[in-house]
Amino acid sequence: MSRQTALNKAKSGERTEIVLAGVGGQGLVFIGGLLGRAATARGQHAVQTQSFGVASRGGFTKSDIILAELPVAYPMVTEPDAVLALTDEAYHRYADLKPGALLLYDSDNVAVDEGAPGRGFPFTTAARRENLEGSYNVLALGALVGMTQVVPEDAIREAVDGPNLKAFELGLMLVQDERGG
Amino acid sequence: MPSTRERRFMQGNEAVLEGALAAGARFFAGYPITPSSEIAQAASVRLPALGGTYLQMEDELASMAAVVGAALAGEKSFTATSGPGVSLMQENLGVAIMAEVPCVVVDVQRSGPSTGLATKPAQADTMQARWGSHGDHSAIVLAPSSVQECFDLTVRAFNLAEQYRHPVYLLSDEIVGHMRESVTLPEADEVDIITRRKPDVDPADYRPHDWESDGVTPPLAPFGSEYIYHANSSMHDDTGFPNADPENARRVISHLHDKIEKAVDDIADYELVGPEDPDVIxxxxxxxxxxxxxxxxDQPVNGCRVSLLVMRSLWPFPDAAFAEIRAGGIPVVVAEMNLGQMVREVSRVMGPDYPCHSLTKSNGIPISPREMAAFIEEEVL
Structure with a gap:
């Protein structure tokens, strides 16, 4: 498909913008890649970009994912539909989202007052309890996919195995009462 | 090489490597630098598996020297670098220009000058890719804007290098290089590849720069074969040996320039997308x-119909792309992540009185659609 054809077919607004934010070393780019691969495997178009400082471990890091039925033009997130915030800094950077957008955060890492926006779950505690610290990122992805259904759960299951698969299921369980669908 | 037309979720830099392999490249020499390092990384795994060579050199000067040497030995060779590395490669890039050695330099641009705003995106090597190496010469520079184009234009870069016996730039940038997208790569037999012509004359009669009797691009014999010749960075005649005669110098310099500038219609790659009767391009x-x-x-943008002229080749500059626009008198906005490099060239073609606006940004952050729309509203309408 030429770019012109693709552009003629594509319509504005039909994109889901997701931000995965936290600190370098948490594996945000990795889970962004999982989302992108899962969407691609199901025939969607996905774009992932990332932003990190000179030190990739220890500083604020984010990965932007855009999912759409048709090719994506501008590859950066401008108005997120969903944000996964794994640190306090990440939470506060995205505390002011558009109405209806989801701010999902790790309540072990983020200190918020009562009534603060977003929905928190104890990702760190849950991962530690099951000895899945190494798959903490995939656990959080499970919660995000469970709540948003931005890609089918099975599409992620097909892309991971071992501890990552366990962690993904655990993330889904954690949010099962609020699971979208 | 990809064996199926499977859709993949792939990074721009990875697609560059896939394109290089599909084009037949089997030699990489480089010194890793963000945001280009994934190309070296993938090359270090994939090339040896295909019987090729990956060389991590001590610096970018040596890397470019090795790339030129490998090309002269008969390989399709390439390197990948960014900002400071491109600067260091200019000297040996000049050797490739002068000795007419086909090879590919991938520059995944980052912010400068020098080590700059490491490693944020920029498009400020636009003029360096054209004029970075000293002396009169031309340049072939391709610029991908998607992961798919990272593959397609890398293949083309190798083809153009062989076609014109010239080092070709793939001018990527941090955003395109690090971006991952859903792509469909062609199967190996769907990729058109230009293979280097080898001489069939008697070795005693071989003249490596005889473009006058054997077309623009004479065959290039691999070093180590029975063809023994001189690859020379100094002024030479068609044998490759030094020749300081002024008439010879004029002839050679004109050739190095004209072989590319006169082929602009063949090399140029651009596309006008959007409505046929735009208010701004x-x-x-x-x-x-x-x-x-x-x-x-998103249009109309502020009630304005917007079209896009996307340039996939930057140099030689495709003047003809702008002739039709100029005839229609439609205002143009030249947008780039630098302080205004390509706009000079567009202005030259459009003339001094043409409404040609320059939208620039040079702080490591991409121009957003909102900024672009605001610029059109404030400066153009």
């Missing part, structure tokens, strides 16, 4: 083309 390339595409999707 955004001219851009690389990552910034994605911003303009968003406006084309």
């Amino acid at each position: 955004i001219v851009t390339y690389g990552c910034t083309a994605r911003t303009a595409e968003q406006l084309v999707l």
